[in-house]
Amino acid sequence: MRRLAALMALSVLLAIAAGCTKSAQTQDLPKTLTVACCQNYTYDMQFRDFIEAGFPDWDVRFVPMQADNDYKAYDEKTLAAFMDKEKPDLLILNVPDYSLMRKADKLQNLEEWAAQKKTKLNDAVTPGVLDFLRGEEGGPLYGIGPGFHASAMYYNKNIFDRLGIPYPTDGMNWEQTIALADRVMQDKRLEKGEVGLHIPWLRGPFDLLQRIAGNEGLTYANAKTGAVTFDSQGWERLFKQVAAAYKRGTFVATWPEARESDGRTYYDQAAMEAVDLFKQGKAAITIDDDNLMTNLKSGKPKFDWGVVTAPARSSDPAFGGELQMYEVFAIPVSASHAEEAWEVLSYFMSAHVGQAKAALGGTLGGMDLSVQADYPEWKQDPDYKPFYALRPTNTIDRYYYGEPQGPGSFDTSFAELVNGHIRNVVENKETEDKAFGAIQSGAEALMKKALSEVQADGADETDKAGKSE
Known part of the structure; x- marks a missing residue:
């Protein structure tokens, strides 16, 4: 019907x-x-x-x-x-x-x-x-x-009101966003289980680091030249802020439990809801796309919420967030x-x-x-305006912030390297300076190994092709 x-x-x-x-x-x-x-x-x-x-x-x-x-x-x-x-x-x-x-x-x-x-x-x-x-x-x-999908910054009004902290505003960049989430996290009135920032689909702190880097236009490697480009002021500032926030518990890595069926891996609604701290009312801020807007408006959560633009690029606030078209x-x-x-x-x-x-x-x-x-006006709902306010930081040529930047196995190994050093910071085994300083040389060794593997695989394929002729 x-x-x-x-x-x-x-x-x-x-x-x-x-x-x-x-x-x-x-x-x-x-x-x-x-x-x-x-x-x-x-x-x-x-x-x-x-x-x-x-x-x-x-x-x-x-x-x-x-x-x-x-x-x-x-x-x-x-x-x-x-x-x-x-x-x-x-x-x-x-x-x-x-x-x-x-x-x-x-x-x-x-x-x-x-x-x-x-x-x-x-x-x-x-x-x-x-x-x-x-x-x-x-x-x-x-x-x-x-049609398209875009991201925005959502916030839990109840948490901010209870702590007397001002709401997020349009045009904030990632540094300001994490600083605000830190302020929430360090307030002693915060209830058990609540966090300052929730980002969906994080396997570890590197995932957030990479997401922010994409927004800021930072890359850590060049697959064509084999160069590692992590050793820069931009990366250092970003690494130290994310590592410090992770150590304070301002954000946590959450990933839904996968299910297997007919040889396929999938994530059902219940699994995703179980790790969605924002929809549970336990996160002060989240960055998510317009699907969350639809869910919040139809699901009627037990808390009041608001929405502003996604974090803007610090060097050009006209840009911010990712756009998707299916x-x-x-x-x-x-x-x-x-x-x-x-x-x-x-x-x-x-x-x-x-x-x-x-x-x-x-x-x-x-x-x-x-x-x-004019879609927000047609909807007669100003909540939709933030999705139209910024130009995206990705394009058809660079569709998603998680796309590989290095050859072969480099990206996976690099993520493990960075996550390992951030864990050392959390466990007080390394200072932020020492952890950041060790990553460039470690990444260069990983790049050398990955390039060797790619070259070896190419030689094997050439040899097989020659024998088949």
Whole structure:
């Protein structure tokens, strides 16, 4: 019944958009379109109803890019084979597949389409999404999507009120955030089990260190040159602050208990809830994405909360936090029905669809934020504004702060090295200065070992290839 009601609401909300679409169609020649996207389930939940409501007379063929419950990764060869076999006109891609096709020059320039059609495709889109999709070099726009996820800083008003400490504010950087969390942690009135800062999915202090480093634009290694770049003032300042906060218990590393089924590892809702200190009311501050907003608004926690912008980059407060996109719309160079593909893409990027998503919430195709900058106003909820305030510190070329920076086994070994020295600080076996000073030389030894292993593996593969010929 809930889905039926949502479908009826969708039909009403998209009436204007559908009317505009029909006016552009020829009545005697039905249009055809092949859409390649995701899995059947995802397409049915997020896209099918919108397309059928907006283009009821079209012959739309859907081609799944993945079988249900199969999250296989494409490479350039297998993706090219899929394109050659299915010949889609419109692609709805995940970020890795979009990156592959973008680098291979297999996608049409959407800004050229916008200029040709005299439309302002980008004007209403929040700038952070455009920055993300243009990549590190700020290149042309080959894809765009109607939804995104972004991070923000949430805080427990009850804890701050009880301690008489001012709330977090927009524009705080990570150093200020940890300092505020430290202030909470050092207050003797803090109750047992409460912490100043909770960050989801931390295996150890290095994970937080790396997350902050990504926000600040710091890297610890260069895989191409084999250089270790940890020995810098920026890293030293960051390392000492995180090590000191970890020693004081300002934040703790928490990771949900995994379950195994059919050879797969997964984390169920109960496991994640068990380690979520913020949702339990035990953390003063957390940094999380908009999914937490949805959960807090629907779950009605037993504490009052607020939200401000994610920690900003200290050198440029216009940037802060990470952005994620799970679906990117693109038109392949090989599209036979590119005009129709553009029409559907434009429809999904319209204010009408954005307003429909705002009205429907998570009921139907509305699980993420709309890229339209007016979304908080459409929602009539200022809590959503922090997600639109900053430009992201990641891009399509550097999607996630945890991506490898060194060759082979280096990154795992480096994380263990850093965590080990922070444990020594916690246990008073090393001073912060001594621990930081030991990491560069230790990392250089790990880099040398990793490079040797990579070279040896390459030689083995070459030898095997020669023998097989």
